[in-house]
Amino acid sequence: MDFLIRTIVLNKVPTVIQVLPALNSGGVERGAVDIALAVKELGWVSIVVSEGGIMMKELERAEVEHIELPLSSKNPFTMHKNFNSLSSIIYDRKVDIVHARSRAPAWSAYYASKRFDTNFVTTFHGTYNYKDFIKKKYNSIMTKGKRVIAISKFIKNHIIEKYGIEAEKIVKIPRGIDLNSFDPTKVSHERIIQLSNSWRLSDGTQIIMLPGRLARWKGHKVLIEALGKLKRRDFRCIFVGSELGNENNKKYLIKIIRENNLSELVQFVNHCTDMPAAYMLSDIVVSASTDPEAFGRVSVEAQAMNRIIIASDHGGSSETIMNKKTGILFLNNNSDSLSKAINSALQMDIESRKKLGEAARNHVSSEYRLEYMQQSTIKLYQELI
Numbered sequence: 001m002d003f004l005i006r007t008i009v010l011n012k013v014p015t016v017i018q019v020l021p022a023l024n025s026g027g028v029e030r031g032a033v034d035i036a037l038a039v040k041e042l043g044w045v046s047i048v049v050s051e052g053g054i055m056m057k058e059l060e061r062a063e064v065e066h067i068e069l070p071l072s073s074k075n076p077f078t079m080h081k082n083f084n085s086l087s088s089i090i091y092d093r094k095v096d097i098v099h100a101r102s103r104a105p106a107w108s109a110y111y112a113s114k115r116f117d118t119n120f121v122t123t124f125h126g127t128y129n130y131k132d133f134i135k136k137k138y139n140s141i142m143t144k145g146k147r148v149i150a151i152s153k154f155i156k157n158h159i160i161e162k163y164g165i166e167a168e169k170i171v172k173i174p175r176g177i178d179l180n181s182f183d184p185t186k187v188s189h190e191r192i193i194q195l196s197n198s199w200r201l202s203d204g205t206q207i208i209m210l211p212g213r214l215a216r217w218k219g220h221k222v223l224i225e226a227l228g229k230l231k232r233r234d235f236r237c238i239f240v241g242s243e244l245g246n247e248n249n250k251k252y253l254i255k256i257i258r259e260n261n262l263s264e265l266v267q268f269v270n271h272c273t274d275m276p277a278a279y280m281l282s283d284i285v286v287s288a289s290t291d292p293e294a295f296g297r298v299s300v301e302a303q304a305m306n307r308i309i310i311a312s313d314h315g316g317s318s319e320t321i322m323n324k325k326t327g328i329l330f331l332n333n334n335s336d337s338l339s340k341a342i343n344s345a346l347q348m349d350i351e352s353r354k355k356l357g358e359a360a361r362n363h364v365s366s367e368y369r370l371e372y373m374q375q376s377t378i379k380l381y382q383e384l385i
Contacts, residue, residue, distance in 0.1 A: 012094065013043065013044055013045055014044045014045070014096045014097070014381070014385055015044065015045040015047065015093050015094060015095045015096050015097075016039050016044060016045070016046055016047070016095070016096065016097040016099060016381060017047040017048070017049055017089065017090075017093070017095050017097070017098055017099070018032045018035065018036060018047070018048050018049070018099045018100075018101060019049045019050070019071055019086070019098065019099070019100050019101065019102075019105040019106070019108075019109045020032050020048075020049075020050050020071065020100075020101040020102050020105060021050060021051060021071050021072035021102050021104060021105060022050050022051040022052065022053045022071075022072055023048070023050050023051075023052055023053035023054070023055040023056050023059075023066075024053035024054055024055065025054065025055070025242075025271065027125060027151075027175060027294075027295065027297050028101050028102060028123075028125050029053070029055050030055075030175075030297070031101065031123065031125075031151075031175060031373075032048060032050075032101055033048075033055050033058050033059065034176065034178075034370060034373065034374060035099070035373075035374060035377050035378075036048050036059060036062075036064045037058070037059075037062050037064065038374035038377070038378060039378065039381075040062055040063070040064050041062075042378060045065075045093070046064045046065070047064070047065045047066075047067060047089070047093065047095075048064060048065070048066050048067070049066070049067045049068075049069055049071065049086070049089070049105075050066070050068070050069070050071055050105075051068060051069070051070055051071060051072055052066065052068050067089065069082055069085055069086070070082065071102075071104060071105035071108070072104060072105075073104065074104050079104065079107055079108050080108075082105065082108035083107075083108040083111055083112050086098075086108055086109055086112035087112040087115055087116070089112075090112055090113065090115075090116050090118050091116060095116075095118055096118070096119060096381075096384075096385050097118070097119045097121060097381050097384060097385070098112070098113045098118055098119065098120050098121070099121045099122070099123070100120070100121070100122045100123075100141075100142070100145070101122075101123050101125060102125070103128065103138060103139060103141055103142060106122060106141045106142055106144075107141050110141055110144050119146055119384040119385070120144065120145050120146055121145045121146065121147050121148075121149065121380070121381075121384070122141075122142045122143070122144065122145035122147075122148050122149065123142075123148075123149040123151065124142050124143075124148055124149065124150050124151065124155050124158075124159055124294075125151060125155075125294055126155075126294045127155070127158055127291075127292065127294065128142065129291075136162075136163075139163075140163060143159065143163050143165050145169075146169075146384060147169065147170075147171055147380055147383075147384065148165065148169055148170045148171070149170075149171050149172075149173050149377070149380070150170050150171070150172050150173070151172075151173065151174055151175050151294055151295045151316070152172070152174060152294060152295050152315075152316040152319055152320075153172060153319055154292065154294070154315050154316050154318070154319060155294050155295075155316075156170050156172050171376075171380055173373055173376045173377055173380070174295060174320075174367070174368055174372075174373065175295045175297060175300070175368070175373060176368055176369055176370035176371065176372055176373030176374065177297075177300050177301060177304050177364060177368050177369065177370055178370045179304060179364070179365060179369060179370070181276060182275075182276055182279070182301050182304040182305055183276070183304070183305075184276075184279075184280060184305050184306050184361075186276075187276050187277050187280045191274060191276075191277040191280075192277050192280050192281055194277075195272075195274060195277045195278060195281055196281055199238065199267070199269055199281075201236060201281065202236075205234065205235060205236045206234060206235045206236070206283040206284070206346055207235070207236050207237075207238060207281055207282045207283050207284070208223075208227075208235055208236070208237045208238070208282070208283065208284045208285075208286060208342065209237075209238045209240055209278065209279075209281070209282040209284070209285050209286070210223055210237070210238070210239050210240070210241075210285075210286045210287070210288060211240045211241055211272075211275065211278070211285070211287075211298050212240075212241045212287070212289070212298065213241040213242045213243070213244075213245075213246060214239070214241055214242070214243045214246040214249050214250050214253070214268075215246055215249065216246075216249050216290075217289060217290050217291040218241075218288070218289055218290075219286075219287075219288025219289050219290050219312065219333070220239060220249075220253050220288070221252075221253060221256055222288045222290065222333055222334075222335050222338060223237070223286055223288045223335075223338065224253065224256050224257055224260055224262060224266065225256070225260065225335035225339075226288075226335040226336075226338035226339035226342060227260065227262055227265070227266070227339070227342070228259075228260030228261070228262060228335075229335060229336065229339040230339060230342065230343055230346075232343075232346065233265060234346075235265065235346065236265060236266075236267070237262070237265055237266045237267070238266075238267055238269055238282075239253075239266070239267070239268045239269065240269045240272050240275075240278060241269075241270075241271065242270060242271045243268070243270065250268065275301065276305060279301065279302060279305035279307050280305060282302075282307055283307070283308065283345075283346075283353075284307070284308045284309075284310060284342065284345050284346070285298065285302035285307045285308065285309050285310070286309075286310050286311070286338075286342070287299050287302075287309065287310070287311040287312065287317060288311075288312055288338060289311075289312055289315070289317075290312070290332060290333045291315075292312075292314045292315025292316070292317075293312075293315045293316045293317055294315065294316055295316040295320070296311065296315065296316040296317040296320055298311075299311045299316075299317045299320050299321055299327065300320050300364055300368050302327070302360075303320070303321070303326055303327060303360035303361060303363060303364045304360075304361055304364045304365075304368075305361075306354075306357030306358065306360060306361050307357065307360075308327065308328070308345045308348070308353060308356060308357070309321060309326075309327035309328070309360070310327065310328045310329075310330060310338065310341045310342060310345060311327060311328075311329055311330070312329070312330065312331075312332040312333070313329035313330060313331060313332060314332045317329065320367075320368065322359075322363060325356075325359055325363075326356065326359050326360040326363045327356075327360060328341045328344070328345060
């Protein structure tokens, strides 16, 4: 990686540890791995502390150290043990930066960092909604960093409005997309055919894909209702994402699908390991989240892959999509608005799709490259050391 940042000359190589609950799929995990690799490539010591998960393989390939601790636990006794363990790591490894990416591990990491006057950084990955003082107090740990990274303008404004944090302390660093991985020219026909066969898709049918776990707020119900209002039936809708922990919602969605006479047109696919190929299989990608996305990785990935993205007009998606120029925004939680947007996209001719797709990728390339996120984060680290 060709960083445009020159490493500060120090008496020792800087050490950065990142703490998060686990390393399974998700935006928090993706960001942690991307920064861990960048820190390692810069020649610094990079350590990730979590419960582990499927993304550990990426760390292992890059020879980034992983330390296993039960950081997803909210049990006070376990959190205190984590505090002691993190204190030992900070002291023994002479850590320069502790970067917390989630609330439970942040509590342990904050007090461990404070014990040794170690630089503490947080990334605010979501709105962390609260209904009472106790939950707000729990969330507030993410504002305790010497620098607080907000992954979008929406999140930065949320932090200022809800927690009263001074704007100067907050640094907006949007998530970054690996444009080498998410490059439509680098996805082979073999990968696309393999995935198409796995999903048992027929040729000549337009594909509408909603990527995201089957949580209620991800908007599957809104999309189903929108599809039910279409007069055409020449499409296939694919829900791509894990149902783990959301089995009851899947049952509910199947009921809604039947009520809208869409049983032959909508199918569920569990976790997909080749999302670039999944995007290439799709004609339209939908992000229908009824709660605002803090950033909205799906919206950016779809644009990077030259796909038509249709997303709820709130949260991060309102920032990452230029309406009717790089994608289409619809009224949040409004199936009529979504149905009209889908119908319009299905009717687009090849030239219009090509023009939209090219504009979308150029937009992502100029604003949301992975290298920009890595460089900005490391620059922040350097300013603190």
